[in-house]
Amino acid sequence: MNVVINLLLFLLPILSSLWIAQSFNPLSSYQTLQTIDGAAIYKKELTNGNEAYLQVIDLRKLQIDQITGEVDNMGLNEGKYYKGEGGHYSPFFKTKLFSEVTDEYKNLYANNVFSMINCSFFEQYESSSQLSFPIKLNGVVISGGTSPYGPIKQPKDKYYSNIHLKALVWNSKQAYITDYDQVSGSPLNQNAVKNAIVTYRYSDHPAKVLAQNQANKYQVMGTLNKDGVKGDELLLIMTVNQATLDEAADLLRKLGVKGDIITVDGGRSTYLFNSQSGNIIVPQLSNSQENSAFRDLPHYLGLRKKTKNQVAPKILISQPVNKVLAKKDQPYLILWRDNLNGDVSIKLYDGNKLIQNISSRTASDGVYEWTPRISVKEGYFIRISSWKDRNIFGQLQL
Structure with a gap:
């Protein structure tokens, strides 16, 4: 009899956890817009008619491409966040219209395309722009970044003197978010790191720190491990059309994200395209309505299936x-x-x-x-x- 009681006491926590896992589905409040092998995009209704869009990306099955405009000026010795201030270049990249970039991406990869978003913060609302923080593209650090709102000698606000920038690093198996060191360039200085972006932890974004956490369009990212094997194989991207950064990050926490949460370029330049739903959120015109300052952007992420491409080589x-x-x-x-x-x-x-x-x-x-x-x-x-x-x-x- 004691053996049976001990066995039940041993099994009870396991059975309880299984029952909770089966009865609570964090995606139950989301509407599915599209699912493919390795990726899905969902929609969630927020308060006051606002919306959130969640992308769940399995890096073992989807390819993430960084897309930048061509170099207009190399910005030699203007980098502030790689190998120390002045230790690297910070080029001006041609800003490209979101629809042009998407059409080109579909031209290259056709039915393999899943989605596209804008990514890096940028500095000039002109025909070409420097990026705010470093990025590494297929093994090459192509920008040292120039933002005045970061841990440099003379930031525009003293809050940024001692913050830790974050690096999102990914490969064909997993992604991780870690502290970034702007003097050594770690982890971007590592040969094993091929693709990475440097950006803010969501709580250090100027919209939260300097603008009282105003509601706006934002994109936040986190990583998640779902297969039990060491390493986070899932990248979660949450795009909100009118929420605070705290609210956007909290949505990822409720989905199980435990590590750092970062933010990338948002506000009026927020862009989200999905191959099935089309343009979900598009960049807006500036206040003057006379130029396309927020519609032409220097850096995008494209997401596509890794399966064999059926398009002619270009x-x-x-x-x-x-x-x-x-x-x-x-x-x-x-x-x-x-x-x-x-x-x-x-x-x-x-x-x-x-x-x-x-x-x-x-x-x-x-x-x-x-x-x-x-x-x-x-x-x-x-x-x-x-x-x-x-x-x-x-x-x-x-």
């Missing part, structure tokens, strides 16, 4: 706002988008004349840091070609 490059002349012995970023399965070659031409073989073979990952060792003349152009088929190429006029 390499896409668009001209920056101004003609950029790469300078001898100074770094220059060559950026492009493609859907190739193989590598590319990168060459410098003057008309039909080959001037330099920049790289005979490199990964088709959309970024190459080039330091010319020769004088580059106006009128030269860079050609990126498929290594397998030289008839597939894109060109950038210098």
Whole structure:
């Protein structure tokens, strides 16, 4: 009899936890908009007619692409948050209309596209802009960031003197959020880290700290482990159309997120596209209604299935706002988008004349840091070609 009683006492907590897990579904208050293998997007009605949109992304099955405009100016030695102040460049990236970026992404990946959002904070509401904080794109730190609202020597507000910026790091298996060190550049300085963005913990966003936590459009992110194996394989992205940052973060907490929660660019430039629902939230015009300051953005995240692409191979490059002349012995970023399965070659031409073989073979990952060792003349152009088929190429006029 004692054996039976002891067995029941042992099993009771386990059975209770199973019953609670089955009876409480944190997604029960969300409406499903689309689910595919490895991703889902849900809608939740908030108070006063406001809405929240949740994306649950399994990084083992979905690819996250960083999309930036071409470089307009390298901003040499202007970086403030990588290798110390002035230790890295902070380029001006061409700001691109959200619809143009989405159409291009669908052109490259067609039915594999799941969603797209705007991402990094940016500094200038102009035809090209620097980014607020560092990002690493396929192994290259392409910006050192320039925000005056961060832990630099003379921030615009003393609150930011001692905050810890956060880095979201991801790969094909998992994601994590950790403290960022702007002097060493850790973890972005690690070779194993290929893609990462640096940003605020949600509670350090200026809208919360300096603007009394006003309700607005925001995007917050957290990571979650659901398979029991070490490492968070799920990335959760919550987009709200009229809520405070505290409310947005609390929605992720209720879904089980226990670690840090970060925020990315929001407000009027908030963008959320889904392949089934279309444009859910679009960037707004500025107050004057005369320009597209909040509709043209420098940095996006595209999410797509990793399955085989059925679209013809393409390499896409668009001209920056101004003609950029790469300078001898100074770094220059060559950026492009493609859907190739193989590598590319990168060459410098003057008309039909080959001037330099920049790289005979490199990964088709959309970024190459080039330091010319020769004088580059106006009128030269860079050609990126498929290594397998030289008839597939894109060109950038210098």
